[in-house]
Amino acid sequence: MATGTITAGAPACSSPGRTTIANSATGAAAGLDCPDFVKDPDAVNTDPWEGLVPLFYWDTRDLxxxxxxxxxxxxxxKINGGKNGLADRFDRLARISLVxxxxxxxxxxxxQADQRLPVDGDVGPKTRAAMHTALVALTPDRRSKPRR
Known part of the structure; x- marks a missing residue:
């Protein structure tokens, strides 16, 4: 069976691929009672797996x-193997960052005006970097977080 057939209709992280679905079964080693996603790929789209598989993918690839x-x-x-969807991703990232x-x-x-950047309406590398810096500035200082 082709990987595309197995992963059709995959959850939010839409490119988990056969390897990720198969490796998600390693959740069983972590004490989770996982379905066999290779035998039953639709199980990926059920609670709680539809949320956990993308997290597993993100975590195991150090994204x-x-x-x-x-x-x-x-x-x-790293997710798509290329730049497919990059413009849309940049647009969505800029919009949520602004909000x-x-x-x-x-x-x-x-x-851009508030950040003293060239005001051109283009969310290019400098604007994205300024957005990232501004978002990081919203993050509480690690020193203020409780120690575990």
């Missing part, structure tokens, strides 16, 4: 490392 750097391009390459920073989702011009 948070790139997210912490604001590097959506590398994350896209989280207190702007309207379509008000990149005001953000």
């Amino acid at each position: 948070n490392r790139w997210a912490d750097e604001g590097d959506a391009e590398t994350i896209t390459k 989280l920073l207190g702007y309207r989702a379509d008000n990149v011009l005001q953000f």
